[in-house]
Every structure is written in structure tokens, then in C-alpha cells.
Amino acid sequence: GESVGLHLPTLSVQEGDNSIINCAYSNSASDYFIWYKQESGKGPQFIIDIRSNMDKRQGQRVTVLLNKTVKHLSLQIAATQPGDSAVYFCAESAGGYNKLIFGAGTRLAVHP
Amino acid sequence: NAGVTQTPKFQVLKTGQSMTLQCAQDMNHEYMSWYRQDPGMGLRLIHYSVGAGITDQGEVPNGYNVSRSTTEDFPLRLLSAAPSQTSVYFCASNTRDTPVLFFGPGTRLTVL
Numbered sequence: 001g002e003s004v005g006l007h008l009p010t011l012s013v014q015e016g017d018n019s020i021i022n023c024a025y026s027n028s029a030s031d032y033f034i035w036y037k038q039e040s041g042k043g044p045q046f047i048i049d050i051r052s053n054m055d056k057r058q059g060q061r062v063t064v065l066l067n068k069t070v071k072h073l074s075l076q077i078a079a080t081q082p083g084d085s086a087v088y089f090c091a092e093s094a095g096g097y098n099k100l101i102f103g104a105g106t107r108l109a110v111h112p
Numbered sequence: 113n114a115g116v117t118q119t120p121k122f123q124v125l126k127t128g129q130s131m132t133l134q135c136a137q138d139m140n141h142e143y144m145s146w147y148r149q150d151p152g153m154g155l156r157l158i159h160y161s162v163g164a165g166i167t168d169q170g171e172v173p174n175g176y177n178v179s180r181s182t183t184e185d186f187p188l189r190l191l192s193a194a195p196s197q198t199s200v201y202f203c204a205s206n207t208r209d210t211p212v213l214f215f216g217p218g219t220r221l222t223v224l
Contacts, residue, residue, distance in 0.1 A: 032211050034212055
């Protein structure tokens with residue numbers, strides 16, 4: 001069974017609603033931010049990224065917002081579907097591109 | 113492309129045993145890295161490599177060795193397994209142009 005994420009914060013939403021997952025980062029020198037989705041028993045999967053010279057970026061059904069003033073990152077998922085149920089991680093890079101710092105993750109539970 | 117592959121998928125060791133976790137990528141990525149994932153702690157960097165013959169330590173390197181003799185392969189060696197090394201291990205790769213990591217499916221390791 002899935003042991004990772006036993007003590008994660010959980011966001012519960014109804015199918016069709018919009019979801020907002022938040023992340024605070026600590027390093028003001030971080031210049032690249034990435035959101036990953038991890039389904040049970042699988043490796044993290046890239047969703048969307050944003051550089052520090054941007055404050056918003058949109059993908060298919062997903063939007064990432066970056067507020068450098070308060071060091072806050074959010075992932076918005078439109079029209080949430082059961083297949084979106086997973087653990088979501090934010091990650092930051094402070095240059096060099098050879099290492100990422102990951103947040104602890106948020107579990108998204110989508111209910112019909 | 114197979115992407116990033118890892119073997120084995122599951123492994124049980126006794127304290128003091130040694131083993132090697134295998135990782136290979138066929139995307140010709142320059143960078144490769146190993147992370148461990150523990151409940152509620154996100155992913156933590158163990159070791160990384162920016163090219164064949166070049167490796168460096170991450171956040172939690174103790175008890176692990178790595179080598180990078182080819183661009184494709186990046187094995188992780190546990191010299192003398194301890195219960196604290198019970199975790200899920202992920203190998204990842206990326207190009208030098210972006211910190212976006214591509215992850216393998218993971219190895220779930222239990223040390224008794």
C-alpha cells in the first residue's frame with residue numbers, strides 16, 4: 001500500500017470544482033519553481049513550471065501563480081476530476097539546475 | 113524512449129547487508145540524481161551527478177555511494193543497510209538547461 005503521505009495535509013473537493021493547492025518556499029534566491037503530481041505507487045510527474053521573472057503561467061486546466069513578495073506559490077486546477085486525486089509537490093531551484101528542494105506535499109482528494 | 117528505469121521495484125534487506133539500486137535513462141540527459149521519500153517529508157536529495165565521472169553529495173548522503181561511469185547509468189549503493197534507510201528511492205534525470213526532473217518509478221526498500 002501507499003505509505004508515503006500518511007501525515008500530509010489533505011484538500012478535499014467535489015468533482016467539477018476548482019482546486020487551489022498552496023506552497024510556501026523559503027529561499028528568496030530560488031529562481032525556478034515546479035509542480036509535480038504523484039499518484040499512489042508511482043514516481044512524481046511534472047505538471048507545470050514557472051520562472052521567477054513571471055507571476056503567472058497557464059497550462060491545460062492548470063495555472064501556477066507566484067508571489068515573490070511573500071514567497072508563495074499556488075497551483076490552481078480547473079474543473080477537478082477524479083483522475084486529479086494524488087499528492088502534489090512544489091519544488092524550487094536556486095540555480096545550478098542539479099538539485100531541487102521539495103515541499104512536503106498536499107494530498108488532493110476528489111469526491112464525486 | 114523508456115525514460116528513467118529503476119530496478120528492483122521492491123527489496124527487503126537485513127541490517128548490515130549491502131545492495132545496489134540500479135537506474136538508467138535513455139534521454140541523453142547530462143544530470144542524474146537520487147532522492148529518498150519518507151512519509152510527510154517530501155523528497156530529499158541523496159547524491160547527484162552532472163556528467164560521467166562527476167558526482168557530489170546532496171542533503172542526506174550518509175550510508176550511500178554512487179558512481180557515474182556512463183551518461184546512461186547512475187547506480188546507488190547501500191554499503192551496510194540500516195533500518196533508517198527504509199524508504200522509497202527515486203532516480204531522476206534532467207538536462208543542463210532546466211531543473212525539471214524526470215523521475216523513475218521508484219524502488220521501495222525495507223531494512224529489517
